[in-house]
Amino acid sequence: MPTATPTATELRRHQPRFVGLDSGHRACQGCGEALAARLVTEAIGPDAIIANATGCLEVFTTPWPNSAWRLPWIHSVFENVAAVAAGVEAALKVQGRATKVVAFAGDGGTFDIGFQALSGMIERGHDVLYVCFDNEAYMNTGIQRSSSTPHAASTTTSPVGRMREGKRHLKKDVLAIVAAHHLPYAATATVAYPRDLEAKVRRAVTTEGPTFLQVHSPCPLGWGHDGALTIAVARLAVETGFFPVIEIERGRVTAVLPIREKKPVVDYFRLQTRFRHLLGDDPQAVEERAHLQALADHNIETYGLMAAHSSPRDTVGLATVHRGGTGGGIA
Amino acid sequence: MKTATEGSQAIAQAVTMCRPQVVAAYPITPQTHIVERIAKLVADGQAACEMVSVESEFSAASVVLGAAAAGSRAYTATASQGVLLMSEVLYNIAGLRLPLVLTCANRAVGAPINIWNDHQDSMAVRDAGWVQIYCTDNQDAVDTTIQAFRVAERLELPVMVCVDGFILTHLFEAIDLPTQAEVDGFLPPYRFSRALDPASPRTLGTLVTPAYFAETRHALDAAHGRALGEIAGAADAWSAISGRESAGPLRVVGDEQARIGVLTLGSVFGTLLEARDEMPELGPLRLMALRVFRPFPVEALKAACAGLSDLVVLERALSPGGGAIVGTEVRAALSEMATPPRVHAFAAGLGGRDIPLSLLPRLVAAAGAETPTRFAIIDVDLDKLAPEDR
Numbered sequence: 001m002p003t004a005t006p007t008a009t010e011l012r013r014h015q016p017r018f019v020g021l022d023s024g025h026r027a028c029q030g031c032g033e034a035l036a037a038r039l040v041t042e043a044i045g046p047d048a049i050i051a052n053a054t055g056c057l058e059v060f061t062t063p064w065p066n067s068a069w070r071l072p073w074i075h076s077v078f079e080n081v082a083a084v085a086a087g088v089e090a091a092l093k094v095q096g097r098a099t100k101v102v103a104f105a106g107d108g109g110t111f112d113i114g115f116q117a118l119s120g121m122i123e124r125g126h127d128v129l130y131v132c133f134d135n136e137a138y139m140n141t142g143i144q145r146s147s148s149t150p151h152a153a154s155t156t157t158s159p160v161g162r163m164r165e166g167k168r169h170l171k172k173d174v175l176a177i178v179a180a181h182h183l184p185y186a187a188t189a190t191v192a193y194p195r196d197l198e199a200k201v202r203r204a205v206t207t208e209g210p211t212f213l214q215v216h217s218p219c220p221l222g223w224g225h226d227g228a229l230t231i232a233v234a235r236l237a238v239e240t241g242f243f244p245v246i247e248i249e250r251g252r253v254t255a256v257l258p259i260r261e262k263k264p265v266v267d268y269f270r271l272q273t274r275f276r277h278l279l280g281d282d283p284q285a286v287e288e289r290a291h292l293q294a295l296a297d298h299n300i301e302t303y304g305l306m307a308a309h310s311s312p313r314d315t316v317g318l319a320t321v322h323r324g325g326t327g328g329g330i331a
Numbered sequence: 332m333k334t335a336t337e338g339s340q341a342i343a344q345a346v347t348m349c350r351p352q353v354v355a356a357y358p359i360t361p362q363t364h365i366v367e368r369i370a371k372l373v374a375d376g377q378a379a380c381e382m383v384s385v386e387s388e389f390s391a392a393s394v395v396l397g398a399a400a401a402g403s404r405a406y407t408a409t410a411s412q413g414v415l416l417m418s419e420v421l422y423n424i425a426g427l428r429l430p431l432v433l434t435c436a437n438r439a440v441g442a443p444i445n446i447w448n449d450h451q452d453s454m455a456v457r458d459a460g461w462v463q464i465y466c467t468d469n470q471d472a473v474d475t476t477i478q479a480f481r482v483a484e485r486l487e488l489p490v491m492v493c494v495d496g497f498i499l500t501h502l503f504e505a506i507d508l509p510t511q512a513e514v515d516g517f518l519p520p521y522r523f524s525r526a527l528d529p530a531s532p533r534t535l536g537t538l539v540t541p542a543y544f545a546e547t548r549h550a551l552d553a554a555h556g557r558a559l560g561e562i563a564g565a566a567d568a569w570s571a572i573s574g575r576e577s578a579g580p581l582r583v584v585g586d587e588q589a590r591i592g593v594l595t596l597g598s599v600f601g602t603l604l605e606a607r608d609e610m611p612e613l614g615p616l617r618l619m620a621l622r623v624f625r626p627f628p629v630e631a632l633k634a635a636c637a638g639l640s641d642l643v644v645l646e647r648a649l650s651p652g653g654g655a656i657v658g659t660e661v662r663a664a665l666s667e668m669a670t671p672p673r674v675h676a677f678a679a680g681l682g683g684r685d686i687p688l689s690l691l692p693r694l695v696a697a698a699g700a701e702t703p704t705r706f707a708i709i710d711v712d713l714d715k716l717a718p719e720d721r
Binding site: 046047048049051052058059062063064065067069070071072073074075076077079080082083084085086087088089090091092093094095099116117119120123124 | 352353355379380381383384385386387389390392393394395396397398399400401402403405419420423427527528529531532533534535536537538539540543
């Protein structure tokens with residue numbers, strides 16, 4: 001029974017919320033990409049058209065005759081989502097419609113096979129928000145390495161063996177390459193900080209011209225972590241400096257998510273089997289650990305990620321849940 | 332009124348008269364004059380469309396795909412390597428049942444690289460699910476382009492208008508361009524039944540399992556089954572406006588009593604007609620231009636071949652290891668006749684090699700051969716090859 005005067009909590013609970021990606025889809029338990037896609041579509045709102053590259057997200061949301069999408073949605077092929085979105089945007093422009101256009105792709109469809117189309121879309125200034133759900137490998141085809149896979153991570157095509165310690169190459173800095181197009185807005189975000197992610201989506205879709213979001217999205221199957229630990233894993237990626245959360249405007253870094261309590265990269269690795277081979281005492285593992293710690297430290301130094309003082313907008317503050325009406329929060 | 336116009340300019344004018352809202356293209360010889368002209372018409376404010384100059388043919392096809400799905404009439408043009416780079420998207424467009432028009436300025440495919448005309452490019456995407464119409468001259472190209480939009484939009488099928496590169500695209504001909512009012516009277520504004528719209532959110536391009544996939548392929552094939560009727564309807568309706576002859580799937584010229592026929596695709600039809608007029612001594616001949624190659628007009632072909640003892644098929648492409656492409660399909664279609672003509676299949680004009688008038692008597696002579704030629708490339712000079720390649 002509702003009380004005569006509803007509390008703020010009750011009001012919030014009954015507020016209608018737009019759901020762009022509905023429940024009932026076939027993602028794995030703990031799928032970071034499904035969570036990210038839901039958060040992104042909620043923040044975009046109902047007046048949008050989505051173009052989706054081939055990948056897990058396309059597969060688990062649209063097994064004919066079912067669809068989990070409550071937004072108009074089109075999938076064409078793997079490497080052309082940016083161009084399809086550009087075509088949708090060109091059509092809407094001629095029609096005089098203000099509907100937002102959003103492209104969704106994984107890291108394979110963004111860093112690798114779809115990169116040319118993405119570069120073209122940004123260069124031509126299409127008013128499209130491009131969201132890359134970065135889970136750092138080709139998960140849909142069974143965990144093969146992509147140019148987004150972190151150095152030394154084990155995948156089915158960068159396996160660990162007597163002669164190899166996982167992927168030999170570095171993770172491509174796609175944000176820097178995108179930023180080199182001097183687009184109005186580009187940022188990284190992560191499912192570990194949903195309010196930050198949603199704020200960035202809102203900012204991107206209200207910015208005229210091409211915008212880009214790279215959303216770190218853990219894959220329990222591909223990374224080898226418990227499905228219940230998706231948020232914890234994603235948060236450690238940020239707190240170690242392994243995945244810097246930053247904003248770039250017209251090619252210049254303008255904001256970062258500061259790290260209040262820096263964690264060693266091994267804390268991140270311990271939760272994931274893709275890095276399991278790096279935890280031992282053998283010389284290669286020790287060397288690679290040191291190498292990866294140095295890469296994370298380099299990120300922290302490059303982007304100035306260490307917080308000078310505690311704030312509600314750092315890695316701890318943003319993760320603090322403020323429940324309505326209680327006036328407090330728990331870290 | 333007829334004016335001397337370059338084929339590409341005329342095609343570009345015809346396209347813009349169809350009021351496309353989005354044009355996306357990547358330059359490739361010999362398609363360039365078409366898209367340059369459209370870009371200029373847009374720049375001069377004579378065409379109100381969004382011209383998207385993309386970074387590849389792959390994106391050109393993808394942009395028009397997105398535009399058509401979002402409810403805008405869209406157009407692109409390409410050739411040769413561009414067709415092949417597009418090919419994945421071309422299959423996808425047909426599978427999504429999106430109405431689009433593409434001009435293919437037919438050109439050879441490398442290697443070796445060659446910028447001149449043959450039909451290997453469009454033949455390579457024969458099975459992509461697109462309607463394919465091969466134009467015999469530039470008036471045909473103009474009229475077919477306008478009709479193509481209507482056919483595509485009524486069937487929700489993409490249409491490829493094939494025009495011989497250089498031979499037609501760069502040729503100045505006396506062309507009767509329609510008025511804008513005539514085109515507007517023929518082509519209603521674009522409306523796509525499954526357009527992407529937040530007011531009625533549809534999911535396009537879903538994952539389809541084995542339980543439904545065969546049905547999607549049946550539907551695509553069935554749409555092609557209806558296409559011949561739509562193509563004929565569009566041709567008749569445009570003929571009533573333009574006053575020009577309605578072009579069927581197969582253009583047949585010549586003697587009903589003729590025992591020998593020659594079938595070809597594209598501009599070489601004009602060469603054959605002229606050769607026939609120059610050489611009456613060749614006797615009665617029936618000359619055919621296969622305008623519509625997809626869907627393949629089996630019944631029209633059988634009817635056109637009634638009474639023939641021999642049919643020579645002359646095409647500008649081949650399937651290495653398989654021989655004739657069109658010739659093989661013609662042979663298969665005619666096998667349904669009670670007394671089919673013998674089919675002699677040849678390729679000529681590859682990579683832009685000239686097809687002279689003097690070819691016709693040689694084709695007529697070939698029709699009299701004791702054993703029909705299953706497939707041969709005409710005029711291969713083996714002396715130009717290393718001994719091991721002969």
